[in-house]
Every structure is written in C-alpha cells, then in structure tokens.
Amino acid sequence: MYPDLPLRPIPTNLITGFLGVGKTTAIRDLAARRPPHERWAILVNEYGEVGLDQAMIEGSGDAGLAVSEIAGGCFCCSMEMPLDWTLDALIRTAKPHRIVIEPTGLGHPARVLDHLRGSHFKDILDVRTTICLADPRDFENERISKSPVFQDQLHLADIVVINKTDVVAPELVAQFRDHVQKELFPAKLLVTTTQQGRLEHEWLDWRTDEVRTPLFPEAHPAHQHLATTELVSLQMMQPTQHLTPGRPIRYPATNDPSDHCGWIFSPEDVFNQDALLDMLGGGFSVRRIKGVFQVTGTWIQFNRTGFEMSVQPTSYRRDSRLEVILDHTSRRWDEFESELLRCLVTHQ
Numbered sequence: 001m002y003p004d005l006p007l008r009p010i011p012t013n014l015i016t017g018f019l020g021v022g023k024t025t026a027i028r029d030l031a032a033r034r035p036p037h038e039r040w041a042i043l044v045n046e047y048g049e050v051g052l053d054q055a056m057i058e059g060s061g062d063a064g065l066a067v068s069e070i071a072g073g074c075f076c077c078s079m080e081m082p083l084d085w086t087l088d089a090l091i092r093t094a095k096p097h098r099i100v101i102e103p104t105g106l107g108h109p110a111r112v113l114d115h116l117r118g119s120h121f122k123d124i125l126d127v128r129t130t131i132c133l134a135d136p137r138d139f140e141n142e143r144i145s146k147s148p149v150f151q152d153q154l155h156l157a158d159i160v161v162i163n164k165t166d167v168v169a170p171e172l173v174a175q176f177r178d179h180v181q182k183e184l185f186p187a188k189l190l191v192t193t194t195q196q197g198r199l200e201h202e203w204l205d206w207r208t209d210e211v212r213t214p215l216f217p218e219a220h221p222a223h224q225h226l227a228t229t230e231l232v233s234l235q236m237m238q239p240t241q242h243l244t245p246g247r248p249i250r251y252p253a254t255n256d257p258s259d260h261c262g263w264i265f266s267p268e269d270v271f272n273q274d275a276l277l278d279m280l281g282g283g284f285s286v287r288r289i290k291g292v293f294q295v296t297g298t299w300i301q302f303n304r305t306g307f308e309m310s311v312q313p314t315s316y317r318r319d320s321r322l323e324v325i326l327d328h329t330s331r332r333w334d335e336f337e338s339e340l341l342r343c344l345v346t347h348q
C-alpha cells in the first residue's frame with residue numbers, strides 16, 4: 001500500500017495525558033531532537049473546533065515534520081473514519097520514519113490503541129510505547145482524578161512521566177508517584193519526573209509484553225461523538241468564509257456551546273500584546289486557552305492552563321486564532337469577543 005516507505009511497519013507512539021499537562025511541548029521537543037535523517041509525522045487531535053496544536057508544532061518551522069490535525073471532538077469517540085483517512089494521507093504524503101500521535105486531553109486512549117493495532121493498520125504501524133504525561137495537581141483535584149478518562153490515560157500507559165515538577169510541590173509529586181508505582185497494575189516500564197515535557201528518545205522503543213486493559217472501556221460520552229456531517233471540520237480548521245479584518249469567525253462548540261469556543265481572525269488583524277495578555281490572563285476561571293496571534297511587529301503563541309500562562313514566539317503566520325475551554329462556568333461569548341476586538345490595534 002505504501003511501496004516506497006523507508007521503514008515498514010512504522011514505529012508509532014501515543015503521547016497521552018490530561019488537558020494542558022505538556023503533551024505538545026513534549027512532542028515538539030522530542031521531534032526537535034530526532035535523529036537527523038528521520039522524517040516524523042505528527043497527528044494531533046483537538047477537542048475544540050479551532051485546532052491550535054498543529055499551529056504550535058508547525059510554529060517551530062521544522063521542514064522535516066509533517067503535522068496533521070483532527071479537530072472538533074475526540075477521535076476516541078469519533079473514531080475510525082477520520083483517523084484512517086488522516087493517518088493514511090499523512091503516511092502517503094510524508095512517508096515518515098516515525099509517527100507520534102497526541103490524543104486530546106479529554107480523550108480515552110483505549111479505542112485509539114485498539115484501532116491502531118487492529119486490522120486496518122496491522123501491517124503498516126508498529127505501535128510501541130504509550131507515554132502518559134501527568135500533572136500531579138490533577139490527581140489532587142477529585143473532579144479530574146476520579147474521571148474515567150484521567151484514570152485510563154494512566155492505566156493504559158507503558159510509561160508515566162510526571163511533568164511540571166518546577167511548579168508542583170515535591171510532596172505532591174512523591175504522593176502521585178507512589179500511587180502510580182504501587183496501585184496501578186500491571187507495573188509501568190518506568191515512572192519518572194521531568195520538566196518542559198523532556199522525554200528520552202529511547203523510551204519510545206522500549207518493548208513490553210504486558211497487555212494493559214482499560215478500567216472504563218465504555219468511557220466515551222455520547223455528546224462527544226462526531227456526526228458524519230461534521231467530518232468537513234476534521235483537518236486543521238480553515239475558514240470557509242473570507243476573513244474580514246476586525247470581523248473574526250466564531251466557532252462555538254457543537255456539543256456544549258457555553259463550555260468552549262474558538263475564533264479565527266484575519267491575517268491582517270494585529271493585536272496590542274499587552275492588552276491581549278491582560279485580557280486573556282484575566283481573573284476568570286478557565287481550564288485551557290490556546291492561541292496564536294499577530295501582535296505589533298511579531299507573532300506569538302499563548303498558552304494558559306488554569307491560572308498558569310506562557311507566551312512564546314512562533315513562526316506560524318497563517319491567521320490569528322484561539323480556543324477557550326471553560327472550567328465548569330459559562331460565558332457570554334459576545335462579550336468575550338468584544339473584549340478581544342478591543343485588543344486589536346488595527347481596524348477598530
């Protein structure tokens with residue numbers, strides 16, 4: 001099927017973990033340190049309608065990376081068709097030496113792993129270690145730690161890497177590490193700590209005969225399923241309308257519009273960086289904000305998880321876009337959009 005692939009089957013890894021734990025950071029860093037002769041393909045799945053992780057990875061400007069995105073739901077729920085199409089196309093066009101897949105932070109890895117190991121990809125992919133990144137503060141938050149998705153992300157991982165140890169209390173890191181080492185079976189190949197998602201390349205190819213089965217195999221909320229008609233939005237969201245400066249296109253979530261929302265702005269829109277950071281970093285409660293923005297003189301990527309924020313330069317230039325996931329609150333998106341518009345230095 002893929003006659004001129006350099007290697008077959010293609011080593012493939014899943015990097016899992018809850019919302020905002022550092023999956024994309026880890027994948028960017030791993031890919032940047034890959035063996036120089038290797039082309040990698042990266043497939044990211046985004047919960048929101050406006051995909052950002054592809055922009056965040058492509059923002060590194062690395063020509064040896066092919067990145068595809070499936071946005072608008074978890075592919076653990078939407079499943080086989082979009083995953084097959086996107087992965088088939090990625091393999092055909094990129095002919096990668098390795099594939100790394102990032103499911104959404106709200107995604108359950110069981111069905112994805114089963115599918116990647118199933119008949120469609122049997123002779124094409126060699127599914128190797130699954131690495132779950134974790135932030136021990138999620139373990140402390142019962143709403144998250146008791147959720148089937150969080151538990152099975154840990155349960156199905158071959159390796160668990162505790163990230164963000166620079167900002168998490170050492171006692172909490174130790175407590176979480178104990179939990180993973182002593183209470184989860186079969187035992188992990190490795191439980192370790194890191195910062196900035198730094199993973200070792202050799203971990204990707206460690207072998208195990210353990211069969212890890214999910215605790216909650218049916219944990220796929222029906223409202224997250226994608227209808228076939230939504231498949232148009234599966235590649236990185238490209239605006240279907242012409243983008244007018246000062247008039248962004250809004251993409252409310254199809255399943256729960258009060259809970260999360262995305263916007264794409266014209267590439268001509270320029271933001272005042274200070275005003276934008278004040279606005280997005282405001283005191284309101286969010287689970288996650290991700291965005292790429294043109295600000296005066298440059299482009300930046302913005303990340304917020306809870307009240308933690310970071311801003312980095314990016315080489316992404318296509319448009320300004322953002323995605324907001326609230327934390328059990330709701331917001332008037334009209335007001336939110338007006339506040340965003342007030343941060344524009346152009347077209348007011």
Ligand SMILES: Nc1nc2c(ncn2[C@@H]2O[C@H](COP(=O)(O)OP(=O)(O)OP(=O)(O)O)[C@@H](O)[C@H]2O)c(=O)[nH]1
Nearest residue numbers: 019020021022023024025105164195196197303310
């Ligand atoms: N303090 C700190 N921040 C980190 C660390 N690793 C990643 N981050 C930050 O955490 C935020 C989220 O990182 P991402 O890599 O986008 O997380 P993700 O898991 O891909 O997020 P989703 O795809 O939205 O689930 C970013 O602002 C990162 O810069 C770390 O070790 N310490």
Ligand SMILES: [Mg+2]
Nearest residue numbers: 023024053102
């Ligand atoms: Mg990500």
